[in-house]
Amino acid sequence: MPYVVGSEIKGYCTKCKDDTKHTVKELVKDSVRKVTCSECEHVHVYRQPRKSGKAKTRRRRKKSEKVKDPWARAMEGREEEEARDYAFSENYEEGDLIEHEKFGRGVIMQNIGSTKMQVVFKDGMKLMVCNRDI
Numbered sequence: 001m002p003y004v005v006g007s008e009i010k011g012y013c014t015k016c017k018d019d020t021k022h023t024v025k026e027l028v029k030d031s032v033r034k035v036t037c038s039e040c041e042h043v044h045v046y047r048q049p050r051k052s053g054k055a056k057t058r059r060r061r062k063k064s065e066k067v068k069d070p071w072a073r074a075m076e077g078r079e080e081e082e083a084r085d086y087a088f089s090e091n092y093e094e095g096d097l098i099e100h101e102k103f104g105r106g107v108i109m110q111n112i113g114s115t116k117m118q119v120v121f122k123d124g125m126k127l128m129v130c131n132r133d134i
């Protein structure tokens with residue numbers, strides 16, 4: 001059914017920011033071009049209703065999209081008090097929490113040999129010296 005000027009049509013009103021009843025004001029080749037909002041009497045180009053209410057919301061789950069970095073994963077559930085100050089003379093075990101004066105908090109990921117270890121810091125993985133007496 002083609003609309004005629006004066007017909008009622010449901011559309012989106014940019015002023016009301018809602019789907020409102022409109023009256024057709026101008027037609028172009030049988031399609032609605034301009035409408036008058038019955039709520040605010042604003043005349044504007046016809047816009048399709050935005051199916052408010054039960055419209056499917058496609059919310060992007062940003063939090064889950066972003067993969068946690070290894071540092072955040074390693075730090076999860078750790079207590080600040082656990083952290084030991086880093087010193088190259090100290091001996092550490094995998095999973096130990098350390099506090100480095102420059103890199104901050106880190107977790108020992110892997111012992112490499114007896115004097116080196118892989119530590120994950122916020123900046124990334126670093127190879128640290130440990131268990132060395134100089």
Ligand SMILES: [Zn+2]
Nearest residue numbers: 013016037040
């Ligand atoms: Zn309106």
